[in-house]
Amino acid sequence: GQNIDQPTEMTATEGAIVQINCTYQTSGFNGLFWYQQHAGEAPTFLSYNVLDGLEEKGRFSSFLSRSKGYSYLLLKELQMKDSASYLCAVRVRPSGGYNKLIFGAGTRLAVHP
Amino acid sequence: DAGVTQSPTHLIKTRGQQVTLRCSPKSGHDTVSWYQQALGQGPQFIFQYYEEEERQRGNFPDRFSGHQFPNYSSELNVNALLLGDSALYLCASSTDYPKNIQYFGAGTRLSVL
Numbered sequence: 001g002q003n004i005d006q007p008t009e010m011t012a013t014e015g016a017i018v019q020i021n022c023t024y025q026t027s028g029f030n031g032l033f034w035y036q037q038h039a040g041e042a043p044t045f046l047s048y049n050v051l052d053g054l055e056e057k058g059r060f061s062s063f064l065s066r067s068k069g070y071s072y073l074l075l076k077e078l079q080m081k082d083s084a085s086y087l088c089a090v091r092v093r094p095s096g097g098y099n100k101l102i103f104g105a106g107t108r109l110a111v112h113p
Numbered sequence: 114d115a116g117v118t119q120s121p122t123h124l125i126k127t128r129g130q131q132v133t134l135r136c137s138p139k140s141g142h143d144t145v146s147w148y149q150q151a152l153g154q155g156p157q158f159i160f161q162y163y164e165e166e167e168r169q170r171g172n173f174p175d176r177f178s179g180h181q182f183p184n185y186s187s188e189l190n191v192n193a194l195l196l197g198d199s200a201l202y203l204c205a206s207s208t209d210y211p212k213n214i215q216y217f218g219a220g221t222r223l224s225v226l
Contacts, residue, residue, distance in 0.1 A: 004155075031212075033214070033215075035217075040222075042117075042203065042217040042219040044217070045214055048214060087155055087156075091213070098161065098163075098169050099209075099213050100161060100169060101215060103148075104155050105153070106153075106154070
């Protein structure tokens with residue numbers, strides 16, 4: 001089956017750094033995405049990894065190790081507005097099929113002053 | 114450039130009724146995917162439309178059906194509503210290349226009483 005695990009909740013302090021981990025067991029892996037979702041709003045695209053390594057984008061970085069089935073999202077210089085849910089999503093493409101996203105349950109991050 | 118738009122924003126129905134949700138994709142996108150997101154959970158893939166055809170489907174019953182129009186907009190229909198269908202319904206649009214990133218609308222909050 002397809003399985004994605006991430007912590008349910010995390011807390012951090014404004015100005016600090018936080019790392020949100022994601023592990024996955026999927027078949028047909030074809031990329032990993034991170035989305036941010038504020039309560040009651042649409043998920044917004046943050047980052048995309050398809051090869052091993054680190055992708056940096058301003059205050060946000062994402063890392064992927066395909067051999068370990070592992071990714072993390074790193075948020076630096078935390079701001080209060082970063083309080084949100086962070087969704088790890090694996091894109092899979094079954095043999096003869098098409099790409100689709102499988103989401104983890106999300107990690108709720110609370111940033112405190 | 115308008116992003117993905119969904120209507121209505123909120124909807125209240127009773128058990129047994131039928132509902133239609135609508136989605137307009139981001140300009141230049143030809144693929145529309147629908148997701149169901151229960152409270153505190155990640156989005157669950159319902160189905161995907163491309164060239165007016167259902168290209169693939171998740172583990173949802175036949176009560177869930179859809180349509181894509183020549184202008185790439187899409188509808189999600191749910192028949193014989195159950196209490197358990199109460200959720201946020203998200204539409205995402207994408208193109209196959211270069212990165213097949215899905216961009217989400219703000220969703221329709223459906224409450225079934």
